[in-house]
Amino acid sequence: MKIQENPFVSEPFISLWFKHFGKGRTPRVFPQFPGLTFVRHPRLPFLINAGATQTKGVSHGEIPTGGNGIGNKVLLVYDVAEYFDVPVPDRSSGIKVRRVRQYPGFLVQTTGFRDVEEYLQKHISKNSRYKLKKYRRRLHEVFDIRYEMHGADISGKRLDALFDVFRKLLEKRFDGKQIVNNNLDEKEWAFYVASAREMMQSGTAGLFVVYSGEEPVAFTLNYFSGNVVFDAITTFDVAYEKFHLGTVSLMGLLNWCMQSNRSLDLSKGYFEYKNRWTNRKYYFEYRIYYSRSSVSGKLLAAGIAGFYRVKQWLRGQGWNERFHQLTYRLGKPRGYDSERPIPYLLKEPARPLDSEIQQEVVAGSPEWRKLRPPLFEFLYLNPGNITNTRIFKLGEPGVYLIKNPKAQARVEIQEAP
Structure with a gap:
């Protein structure tokens, strides 16, 4: 991908990233990496590309030859997509790179x-x-x-x-x-x-x-x-x-x-629907750049690469999903109860129920929206435009009638277990 076409290294994206994530940190640019801006990692002794993991794939231009100019610094570039064809440094550039494969990516080429x-x-x-x-x-x-x-x-x-x-x-x-x-x-x-x-x-x-x-x-x-x-x-x-x-x-x-x-990039992370739709699979990789002449840079780059290889192995074993499930449970405040669909029983009545109607539930009202699960199931089983489908309260508490010109169903709202 041409660097000038990449939205994730554009000035608006990077300036807004600094505003939200890089406050107090100084932007750094290196002529060896055209198009990229770097910033010091908040805790560790190396630099990362601005945008970090909030991008959906970054790229940079050709790394020039003749001296490296980065000294003992180590530069980590997140999420380089394989199909971007981002150049690797030539030996004469004085820069080496460690490439660590991470997430799978999915592209629909049109x-x-x-x-x-x-x-x-x-x-x-x-x-x-x-x-x-x-x-x-x-x-x-x-x-x-x-x-x-x-x-x-x-x-x-x-x-x-x-x-x-x-x-x-x-x-x-x-x-x-x-x-x-x-x-x-x-x-x-x-x-x-x-x-x-x-x-x-x-x-x-x-x-x-x-x-x-x-x-x-x-x-x-x-x-x-x-x-x-x-x-x-x-x-x-x-x-x-x-x-x-x-x-x-x-x-x-x-x-x-x-x-x-335009083609559609479904980006990183495996989901079955992506695998089903894509016609080109690729991988994202993390690139760790360092000077060929720097011993400390070589050691630090090896440590970073080892860390992300272990992290990717754990991800492949499903530990990331378990972690997200745990943080979800720990992150919810006590007494939190997320919205759950109401339990109900939907069945075709043995006889017409029009005589038992008490009043109509107003479309779009809070009560109507609460009844969307049985309403949508009824519409899936008995296709007809929703504008021609109405909900009525019947005589018994928690019992409703859903009907359209072709069918009707009795709904019983059940007590949650």
Whole structure:
């Protein structure tokens, strides 16, 4: 990747990173690493690239030959993606590098595909294609779905409101998984929001939103290079999980990428859906640069490389997931009770129940939203647009009737165990 096209080494991204993570630390640049800015590690005696692990892949230009100029310093560059083809130092540069493979990465290369339909035809099995099209058709049949890639068209209060919903949906999704998501750290989230807000106005970031009616129900924060869209953070409303909203949202984003002649980088970290969709797998690596003539630099670089190799081995054994589960449990305040779906029983009544109706539950009201799990299950089993489906209270406490022109179901809200 050309250095001038990489959004994660651009001036807006780096300056905002310093504002949120590098306060009080002095930026350092080295002519040997064109395009990169470095800063001292907060606790250890080496330098790291500005942006650190908050990027989705960094690159730098050709390392010049003739003297190293970094003395005894050791420079750690996080998250160099293999497909960026970042140059390694020639022997005459006086600089050596240790390369430590870390996270897997996943790229959907769109070259040669007109749209997502053609990609499905050539890359996805016939059985999977049938399911994916069914998911999309069912979601659109039940809900009024539309897709928007927001950029400079929105700002201010409207953008703030979208990010508020984005965060709530992300919290809800990971509460359901009961693991920590680092993006929800207050400092990290503030940084991503600030960088998105500024870079959306300059056309180097975009917020992809799926709307159900006027309600945003899925989000992906993206950064743009010349020919790649980087998926930075993504989530969806888990109430729509039965309709495979996450998958349909990804199909919509991929279609947008194809129409824009860009590939989609699903970034680091293994998830089954990434493995299923990608047509090019790669790895991120950490690069540790040091002077060939520095004994202390060589020893420190070996120690850093050893640390990250052990860390990657533990990650491969699943210890990172266990760690995130533990920190989730320890991090919740006493008495915390994340939102849980209500337990219910949904069944087809033996006879019409219209005579037992007491009153209608107003669509969009807090009570209606609480009843979305049985409502969405009903709509999945009995497809029909949600605007033609109504919920009524029946005579018994906690008992409701859901009906549309084609079907009806009795819902019993059960006591939580």
